[in-house]
Amino acid sequence: MPTIASSSLTYEILMYLNSFYFGMFAICELGMGFFKAANLPSPGTNTTLAEFALLFFLIITEGARIYLGRKGNLTEHGLPILIGVILTVPSSLATLYFLIWQHYVLRLEVILCSIQLVLLASELVISILCLIAIYKPSSPEE
């Protein structure tokens, strides 16, 4: 057992925050999806369904990312964090989709997605730092 913990507190705090934020984000997105489906002229059933599916996909990837990231960080295993870093890509792409490419972009979505993207970016940076810390060659005393 290494005496100096290489797990990052910042990463943990960010991830913890993100887990709650993402819960809120997902609920809001879901609500806005329903709002759009109900109130705005539909661009087509398929596209509406595709957007919902993408949201579902985002929930899965993001959930997995947060779970793995936290687990990896706490247990100081590199692999889960690595998977988390990889999962950042589809997650951020999906968020970007909601920010830019989806059919109707509401103002609230812009705000929420931007915050989510900032969180993702900062977590990416810190997780890489964390990975470096974990895979750093152990000190010569050990």
Place this chain on the structure above:
Amino acid sequence: MAAIEIFSSPINYKYKSKICSLNFLAVLFFILLSLISPLFIISNTGGYSLKNHVLMEKPGVSFNYKYLLLANKDYNIDPVVCSTFKTYKDNEIKDDCILIKVREIDTNIDGKKDILKFEAHFYSDQAIKSLKLLLFFNFQLKQLFKTTVESIAYLTHTLNEEVQKVHFYGDLILQQKSLLSSEGLYESYNRSIEIADYSIDELLMQNFNRKFAAKITNKYVMEEAGYTNDNVIIIQAELAYRDHLIYYQPSVWEELKWIWIQYLSCFLVLAYIAKHVLIFLFSNRYLNCYIVTPWKNK
């Protein structure tokens, strides 16, 4: 590992007593109190039922292309009469107008017409002194009940100077005389009004006596003073179709929708209080009972 409280459930004591006992009467009293007193509270604060309700609806108004314009000159001269009607009192109506313009405009492109512009041109060898304009409209109501009402909008104006041009502006509303019941059938007004059947005062009285009648409010009149008999006299009317407030008596189900929540909101509070009073009375032994504790029966 520290234990945390994750869930809690109260213990249910059972208080047992005979029917003919003070305890039973006390419990009965509290139950009845909590059941009945909401009724008193509600009925003393305005009653349960909604007396009436308002619904705002924009009726589909359309001009019927029927009009009657009477421009009176002196009393000993026949008035200028313009109409799409052909006979009045079994006599032929001589249409004096040379031009009638009708335009219904949908300003906000919602499929319902918003403004009617009506214009009549006629020549007169003498200045006109008063104007009467009857415009016939169809009102189509859809939300609460589906009906079409034909009604007359009546504009009247006495001119105190010789004029060449008169502008009328006004809001066309549907005047409602009394509360409607939401399931009423108002098809009786859906018939074409013909002027040949009645005299004008009968026609207007009939229109007046209806439950729904068109009315022009907020009337502005602009007169252009100055008159020559060589030029055409122009009467312009611009009517804005306005939203209509329907006052109606809510149906039974709509009443129930409001009643049950009123009752429940009072009842829950009172039931909670009554329950805690009873718990207090029983647990402090003000009322003596057999207490069945759940762990003894195991």
Place this chain on the structure above:
Amino acid sequence: MFLIKFIFIFLYLISNDFISHIKSVYAKKVEETFTCVNETECVYILEETSSTTVENIYNTTNSIISSSTYPTQTPKFQLVPTTQVPHKIRFSNEARNQSVYKIDSDICECDLTVSSCDINCCCDKNCNSFHLTVFSYCESHQPELFDKRYCYNRNFIQRNNTPFILEKLANNLFCILYDNLPPTYDINYEVDIKTAEDLREVINSNRPTWKWTDQIYIPEYNTSSPYQDGDVMWIIYNNYIQPFEILQSGFTALCSFKKTLKYLRNWKDQCLQTELIDTNKFLFPMAFNNFTIIPSPHLLNETYILVSDQVCPKNVCLTLTNYYCKNYWKTCSNNTLLGSCSNGKCYNIVTGVKYLIIHNGSMGINHVDVYFNIGNVSQHFYQQFEIIYEWVELDKEKSFSLSGNPGYIMGKPLIIGTLKVNKSNNIETKYINFNRTSSFLTLPIATKSGECNKIDRYTLAFGEDIKLKCSIFLHTNNFGTASCIELQNLTMHFLMQDTLFNVTQTDQYNIYVAKSGNFSSNDSTDWAQILLDRIPQNVIVGQFVNGRLYCSGLITSIHLNILYSALSKPETLNNHIIVGVGITFSAESNISWSKCLYENCSDILKVDVISYVTFHDISKPSKYYFAGGPNLDITLPYDFFYPFLSSSTCVKLNNFLISIVWGMILHNLFY
């Protein structure tokens, strides 16, 4: 340096050449524009010579055609040395209004004149930057349709050429900031209309629109059938068959409309006659009686055609019996009076016409009387018209119009009768005598001057609360108690019509009101006595005090109270019966007049006679109650339930049931 100079000269040459070239282009262009008829062609040409050329052309032509002080210079020609056009004065290319600048768009709504610059139309392709300098503003495009769901007007995101920096439409979190939808187009379904059939199909039939003016229904003479109720009546005038027409009022009171008489339809109207000249034929009786009436159409059909000399026999064509009356139909004679008009005054003209048509149902008309009211007129007047139909077998002695059957109808007169006592063989029989001439309850009404009308009285109608006021004038030279008594008697004469004569007690008053409109019996139980609160006493004193004349104890007004109630049967709720009638006299009052100022003048004693009438509805709101059902007394033998329960177990069972119910309620509510 040399090189630069060379380039400069070269440029100059080129541009000179270019200018001459453009000049020809311009000339050509003008020609083409004038000759072009098709609008699209013109546009094409304009586009061909667009921007680069058109703007330049102006400059060159200007410099060539005139050396005027046109402040023209396009930025394109800054390159051209100014020495070449020395007279040119530079103009400030900057428009005063910054918002005026050329707009390029495919659709230009304000461009409404071909090959001419529309003022303030910045997208007009005919306008160059010189034209633009005169514009005060750019005519805005068709106002964008605002979609409230978007945060901003979409136009702003594409290009900001609005006077506002941005147009916020909605300010909430749920507005659409932008969308990624493909551009939407309205589905403009174009219908191909080739036949008239297609056209009719496409036209929305629900929308109200202009209607064809209907042909006026002109009644046609139908020879086959006899007259029926509502049929047009026919006359023969100048050997032509015409409908029977008289005057009526039109949109105004003026006698401008014709009234076609309908068989068996009573009618009464008046209209204003304003032309008091001899040529107005309706002022003279000839217009109303100089024809014969066809008593029945089928009679004429059979006989008139057979008669060869076209003279209608008397039994087929009825001539009218004329009566010329004066003073409102009062004095009538057969002698015609020659009427004439001059200078706006007419003498002996018709002020009213009354046709009394005696008919025998489908057998047609038997007889027609026409009554003319003849009078002298000096101003506009109302001409009265009345058509009355009567059955030929009508017995005028017996016929009487009721005020409702069985009760009274609102608005009908009250029927009165007099109690008569017949003493024969010592048997006193009381009955109500109904007088046909004074059959209705009447009250005094004022004439034009305010005096009580001595001839006509107002007939009280059932259900209307009224107040009537008229004045009585008494001229006296010798004022005293006698004149006050005379005044009182005159008042009572107007109010009570001498019915108080010889009445000393209130129960002696013998005027009765019929309780129901259909008074069949003269039995006094069907009649309600008019109850007086007291008998006016003649305790009147006339005094002359301080130069004023005093009458004390005068009764000048009455209050008539009529109690009625609705008939009990629901099917005749519109009928009412009179329950009781009472007259209350006003309190004795003292009235004073000033004495007349001159000697030997007569004093005028003026009293206002006021009568009030109040109807009181004393009917209770009708309630429905249902007769109770038949009583069924079924008794079981006392030991019927013996095998099942005894009395003690029954009580226990009840207790048990109650406890279960309460237990359930308790459990559900509190645990």
